[in-house]
Amino acid sequence: MEIPYTVHKRADTGLYNAKLGIWLFLASEVMLFGGLFSAYVLLRVGAGEGTWPHGWLDVRLGTINTILLALSAITTLLAWAALKVKEFGKFKFYHACTMLLALSFLGIKSYEYYDKFHHYEIKLNNGTIADGHFVEQSKDFDLVKKTGTFTIHGHIVERHAELMDMRSDEAKKAVHEEHVIAAADIKHMENYSPRHNTFTAIYFTMSGLHALHILGGTLVIFYLWGPGSKMWKTDPERFTNRIEVSGLFWHFVDLVWVFLFPVLYLT
Amino acid sequence: MSLKAFHLIFVTLLTLLSFGCAAWAFANERPQWGWAGIVAGIFVIIYGIYFLKKLKRISYL
Numbered sequence: 180m181e182i183p184y185t186v187h188k189r190a191d192t193g194l195y196n197a198k199l200g201i202w203l204f205l206a207s208e209v210m211l212f213g214g215l216f217s218a219y220v221l222l223r224v225g226a227g228e229g230t231w232p233h234g235w236l237d238v239r240l241g242t243i244n245t246i247l248l249a250l251s252a253i254t255t256l257l258a259w260a261a262l263k264v265k266e267f268g269k270f271k272f273y274h275a276c277t278m279l280l281a282l283s284f285l286g287i288k289s290y291e292y293y294d295k296f297h298h299y300e301i302k303l304n305n306g307t308i309a310d311g312h313f314v315e316q317s318k319d320f321d322l323v324k325k326t327g328t329f330t331i332h333g334h335i336v337e338r339h340a341e342l343m344d345m346r347s348d349e350a351k352k353a354v355h356e357e358h359v360i361a362a363a364d365i366k367h368m369e370n371y372s373p374r375h376n377t378f379t380a381i382y383f384t385m386s387g388l389h390a391l392h393i394l395g396g397t398l399v400i401f402y403l404w405g406p407g408s409k410m411w412k413t414d415p416e417r418f419t420n421r422i423e424v425s426g427l428f429w430h431f432v433d434l435v436w437v438f439l440f441p442v443l444y445l446t
Numbered sequence: 447m448s449l450k451a452f453h454l455i456f457v458t459l460l461t462l463l464s465f466g467c468a469a470w471a472f473a474n475e476r477p478q479w480g481w482a483g484i485v486a487g488i489f490v491i492i493y494g495i496y497f498l499k500k501l502k503r504i505s506y507l
Contacts, residue, residue, distance in 0.1 A: 193507065202447070242467075249460055253493070256453045260501055346474065426449045430456050437459050445470050 186416045201424045205431050212435050215388070219381050219442060232378045233446070234345030235371075240291055241444035244284050245436065251280035252433045255400075255426045262419040267411055270422070274404045277429070281397040288390050295379070299331055300342065301360060301368040309335045309358055310342050313370075325363040332357050382443055389439060392432045399425050451506040457494040461487050 184196040192199050223231060254276040261269035294312070301309040311333015320327030334353045336342060341349060369375055373383040403418075403425055410418040468483025 198448075245463070249490075252453065252456055253497075256449060256497070256501075259449055260504070263504060423449045427452055430449065430452045434456055434459065437456075437463050441463065441466060441470070445467070 186414075186420060195420055197420055197424045198427075201427050205427065208431060212385075212388075215381075215385050216438065216442070219385065222377050222381055223446070226377065229340050229343055232343050232345070232376070233347075234350070235378065236382070236444045237291065237294075238444050240287055241440050244287050245440050247280045247284045247287075248433045248436050251277045251284070252430055254280065255429045259419070259422045259426050262411075262415070262422055265415070267408075271404065271408070274400055274422075277400055278397055278404065281393055281400070284393060285390060285397075288386065288393075292383075295371040295383075298371040299329075299333075299368055300371070300375070301329070301331070302366045303335075303360070303364050304366050305364070307335050307337055308339060308342065309333060309360055311355065311358065314357060320362055322362055322365060322368070327362050328359050329362065329365070329368070330357060330359045334358075385439060386443065389432065389435055392435070396425070396429050396432055400429070448504065448506055450501050450504050453497065454494070454506075457490060457497070461490045461494070464490055 182196075186195060188195055189199075194202075254273045258270045258273035258277065261267075261273060297313045299309075299311065299313055303309060309331060311331035314330040314332050316329045317327035320329055332355060334355050335358065336353075341347075344350060371379055373380045403421060407421070408418070410421070464483050464487030466483075468480045468487065471477070471479035471483055
């Protein structure tokens, strides 16, 4: 039995069914991300003065990722446009570029996550705070037994508020060097994982969910580029519509990043 | 709405983001980033015009 309206438009909706389906799906996605953006705004405006971090994320990496996703949106459109004029070879090339750009985005995002998980805030017994990236720890390092040492590359501050604004003049002037800290001197230590504070929690939630969408979209594009592209020989119009639908999803994911980038990296 | 129309929305928002980032950079005393943002914004506008011409025959629906 043939599936109806995979190529031709329905008279009542004016769309082929897959396009109606993807727009309904994207409407649910708007609600999902809309809820998270609302949560971010409420947390941000509800935070006490000096308690919301600034400059914790690398704007350069965020900018590179924005460029990568913008380029991938263009290659997605060009891949679809190539099929419209029956140029299958160009479609293959443009979608290969899309996948490479998407994987580069995920690579950079992984590096950013790695960086955060290796970044430690260590409260010391003398009241100061050591903040920096993990270098090494001695074999006998044990916080409970208070043995061994933990080495970070960073700086030591007097007040916790000094860690909140990394764009401040004081933060820019801070000298970063290696600090070997004895376990006996540590009162409490924690990395910049989602549980660290409200900002890291919402950052990992929103950017992680977005990265999962990128991963899912890349898998779909890979299928359509590889094994799924056989349909081009048997039903080219339907295949072109599939590429359009996947392109709509990809554009939505890129659009979410256009909002995520300034909200997380620039505020 | 077709991919063409959605792409147009994306390009419009990307232009706004570029100029917004430029404003942010100037406000944060990073003029070289600010100029880069302005150049990027202009480039995106030029691309938008190019893409509209190239896909003239494809429907917005």
